[in-house]
Amino acid sequence: MSRIIYFDDLTVGQRFVSEPEVVTEESIIRFARDADPQYFHIDPFTATESVFGGLIASGWQTAAATVRHLLERCGVIFAGGVVGVDATVSWKRPVRPGDRLHVEGEITSLRLSASRPERGFATFDSKTLDGAGRVVQTLQATMMINRDSSRRESPPAG
């Protein structure tokens, strides 16, 4: 069951673990055709000649999927959506068709917005793991999230 999360509901140390999702060849090619059309992301045949020996997902696909996992596959809905402020991403292993990925993350910092009292900033540290438990990516992202107007007078949790 999903529940709506406001900035006020977040606490430092709070963990999110997503349901796994299988990466398909079709989704790799569809993402990369426009966004990152290098041959080892879009052509399964010539990709065999690459350093990877086959098709791999664009790193940007795995990065974007991190926040999507948080939003869609952790049973939570963030009020007003999630707006990225900055991110640091490290790609550890190639992601291939058939890989079953999930995201494990934790809120590591919370602060109110000085200019926008209706929003706050949350920093989320995550690992994306494959079906064998190997880390394929680490990502730290700072995101802007709505506060609950009914609780705005009280200090935020965390």
Place this chain on the structure above:
Amino acid sequence: MSRIIYFDDLTVGQRFVSEPEVVTEESIIRFARDADPQYFHIDPFTATESVFGGLIASGWQTAAATVRHLLERCGVIFAGGVVGVDATVSWKRPVRPGDRLHVEGEITSLRLSASRPERGFATFDSKTLDGAGRVVQTLQATMMINRDSSRRESPPAG
């Protein structure tokens, strides 16, 4: 005219400036539908109710476009493609339909791979600017790039 670039051709301080590209509503929605399906990236009507007052591009679209600009819109071809190792991105302003973006970047660091003598690591510091010259994103990425086998005995440029 395009020219093939090997790791050996890169020098610290080398600059790349891309031809501008106009971001369309259609490209914003197409990218976000799968990769980052938040309402302010995929629905021009409900997006008017968001903090942005209208449709904006996913930050991951602008991030991915940085490397694509480098590869497709600077008149260079990187031998063997470009493989992302890590990246730090900061989103400064929303990107809206009709924005005309270009990328200005510089090689800030070069080092050989210890484990793969046929490749090297290049760090690329970039700004993405809109038609009014405002910075919409900064991105620093470290990428793995092929060396030229015929020059492998000599030290790399830079």
